[in-house]
Amino acid sequence: MIITRFKEDFYNVVRKTHVLMITSNDVDSLCTTAILSHLFTCDDVMFTVVPVDGYEELNDALRARQDYTSSIVLINCAVTCPILEILNVPPNSTVFVVDSRRPLNHFNVFEANQIRILVNEAERSSLGIPNLDDVIAKDEDSESDDDDDEYSEGSNDGGGRRNIIDRVTRRAVRKENKRLWESQKNKILWQYYEYNWHSTSTAVQMLELAAELDRASAELMWYAAIGVSSQYTDRLIPIEGYTDTCVTRMKPFITKFSPKNAAKSDDLLRISFGKELPLALYTHWNLYNAMAVNEYFACKTKNWTQKGEKNMKELLAKMGITLVETSRKFESIESKQKKELIEILDKEMGIGFASFTVHLGYSGQVNAADIARAAALRIESPHNVEPMDRFQAALRIIRAAISGPKDQQVILVDAFERSYQKMLKMIWHLVGTAINQSEIVSTGAFYLMSSQRAISAEVAESRHFLLNFTHFLLKAFACSKRGRSGKPLIVTFPLPQSEKQPDGWHVVTGIMPLATAFEDNTFKSIIGRAFERAAKDQQNMQLSFDSFDNSIITMRATDRARFFDKLQSILETSGI
Template sequence: MLIKDFRRDFYDVLQHQRVLVLVAFDVDALCACKILQYLFQCDQVLYTIVPVDGLQELEHAFLENAEGIRHVILINCGAAVDIVEMLQPEDHVRFYICDSHRPVDVHNFYNAVQVKLLMREDELSSMPAYDDLFRDDGEDESEESDSENDDPETGYKRKRFDDESIIRRQDRRRWNESRVKTLFDYSKFTSYGTSAALMMFELAWKLSKDTNSLLWLAIVGVTDQFVHYRTPRDKYMEDIMSLQSHVSRHNQRGADDENIMSVNCLRVSFEEELYLPLYRHWKLFDSICHSMPIACKLRLWSLKGQKRLHEFLAEMGLPLTQCKQQYSAMDTAMRSEVKVKILEYMNKYGLEIQDVIIPSFTMQYGYKHLLCATDFVYAAAAALESVDRLRLPTDNFLAATEILQRCVSRKIEAGLESAKLQLRGVVNQVQSFLDMHQIISAGPFLYVCVQEGTADSRFFSHPQCLLRLARYTLQAHCSVSRNKRVRSLPLVLGAPLSIEEGRSIMVGIPPLDTDDERKNFFGKAFEQAAESTNTVVRFNSFDSHIIEMKTEDRSKFFDALISILQ
């Protein structure tokens, strides 16, 4: 059931109760969790937080912690499955789902007792009507039993097939067929709604408990959705504009000295930010080379592309000696003109405004480094998907939490360095795909697989990094391909998950032509391909377009996928 008043029907109900919070492994969910954690600490609500990395862990975490729990909050997990059917809870347990995954399972939406949805009403407008999904067949069953008579010869029940019962059977069959079609049409595309962190911040605002720190967490959550291609640019801009008014309210600076904010306070400001990953903490040259839009437009993986980049920098008046040292060590005058120069010469090199500029926010805490929202997203995502085999998933979750706390600067620096390694791994792998001509057109889609034993393959066993690789690969291939149809083709990317066990992870992303919608159809396609080939596929991720399977079954799975999508 959709909740309209979050304060009355959600937060006030939790007062003086013990709450279980299940959090997905993504930055948006982590930010939402920290906002909710702050609210609980303000009102002394007892809570237990458990990170869950997939449906199997969600089920296990609930069974382990369900004793004595009446209220369970799920952040960025649980909306796309029938949560009551999956977890089999006691009748008194209530689930509160704040999840950006769409579509929402119809049973969750129409369960008025045990499931409460913390979502925006306009994002669930495509939900099918109740009568199209559910019907009470009690009357039909009773009428059928009345139509049974005792056979005088045998003494057994004999069913009387009169015209009315036949009509009822036909009507029920037609209704079932219509229901199957309605459910398929509703669930054939997956997408994302409003950031969970933004929803939790709006709750804090309504409770008059919002702070600059919570606002920054909401900003990072919204930025995470954009960085990981969950929402289109228009939706991102809409959320950013709604947050800008809160930024102005919390970061007022008056003309009088008394009204100027203290240096030790967190300061958040809105900026037209350069769309260059981690450039303030890297070398400008490296940051440009690892920027997906610029790298794909200039084709920086080729010698000709590198030459064009050198020409671009020279025309802007930025010497290579300056660009190849740390950005913070660049000449101050040159550093201040980087954005202006890029905007001045970008059109000459085929770049557009959205390739080099992203409206975003920056924060500064005391005299520490200026950080933008994308820096936090990359650093926290790298911590969540650490490739250190000695670390447990909960260790990664805590490390990402410490990065978002801002006070542990060494954790932030470690996260930024891990993010650089990830970005290098992605770029190297894309260049390998292109050099080896490994991207294959299967007709209705493109596919490519990361080879086992590749130096950077350890990064791609994690879904977020794999998703970034898939997007980079598709955009790079479209930039070099002479086939005009390639922009309308989706991509399926596979990578080794466990070489010892012979398992692979696979992700499917939509074509670039549908970038304005960000709707993904691979969830249903993967499901149908698995059924038609009897392939053992593990749908463990909260994103149905990310699956796990045996590496040896990959070829026959691709064959089935081709026949389904043709």
């Protein structure tokens, strides 16, 4: 069942019970959990937090609490699956689902006893949820179709024969009506589930709840800013969707907690929103390195080729930027010169990106998008580290930006310079290698990059890494030769062996073609749906859809060829 009154039908209900929060291990979920935890603490609500990586761990968490009779809050997990059908939900509990994934599973929508899905009222009309009578079968009529009832003994007279004919006719009509209804139902559900996409950040939704409870603060706004930024940096929403959320849903909080003429003090937390470069970590790096691993500048200069460095220097000269300026650490450049460089690069990139920046007293500034990037890498992998340990490590990164200079220097330097910069270089290197060695092949309906090289366990199971690499690779592949923007790209990597991961398994993901025209400020993709169809009725293939994102799956290496053959036939008929 959908609920739109978050305060009355959600918060005022769960605050009276012990709350079990099961949260997906991603940044938006982390920020959502942080906001809800703050609200529960303010109201002395007892709660437990359990981070999970996928359906298996989610089921384990529920199975261990079968006697639980209070409220369960699922954060960014399970809204797209029939919850009561596949999960071990305690029978006497009520499940509240806070999730940005779409579409909503129709069984969850029509379940009126245990399931409560939080949806903003303004979004409800755009969800396209089918009518109940069109997709849920009614109980059969009390009239039996059994032959014994229809052909009773002693009905050999004329009236009896007419009754038999009437009953046979009615049964034939019912069967035909049922067949037509099933056909129409399948058509409706096919259209409803064809695409997957993400709605508004759940952290932003919980910030709005905090405001309704009169408990919004600059700290909670910071969590929400990182949550919506993570959707953009994880490639879940386009920049148009990100900007729309910032200037509409976040506008009241920007006005309240980002005053333009706010006075500075040693302990004052200020959050500003303004123009920013979509250049990862450039304020914590030097411009040359940040530009070299950025997909826009890398694709424009083709810096993975022999002429790449020369092309980069020519581009800098054309923009009027010297090598000395780009080689210096950005924070050491004078303020006036920084502004000039930002204006030049912003004009060159032409993306029109704006972001949230936190200021604590007189200490340095930190960008929400950079925090979202670093936290994503820390929380999502490696899976051989316990989910709670990764959850807490990522939370420390988010809080470090608002807890003072000492924490910033220790925690953020480690997250930015020792971890995330390393990942950016790895992505650039993998992209360059794939292009130079012609590892991408056309299979007809899609492009395929099937790597045999094992990658670091620190990133192999990270959604953030996989989607950023795949987007970068497709753009690099398309800019290398014309006519390559009309097909989706499927990527597969071998997973490193560990205690939780047996040898011989690959992770597979995919993205829509570059030429796809997206509507409603969302990235609507059929890849996840195509994966599910390709796996259907393939009983001899070992596949796992454990991830909450159905566009990221794992499979045995020996089953890849058959899976891709099936996927090709599906995508050929999809009309991409």
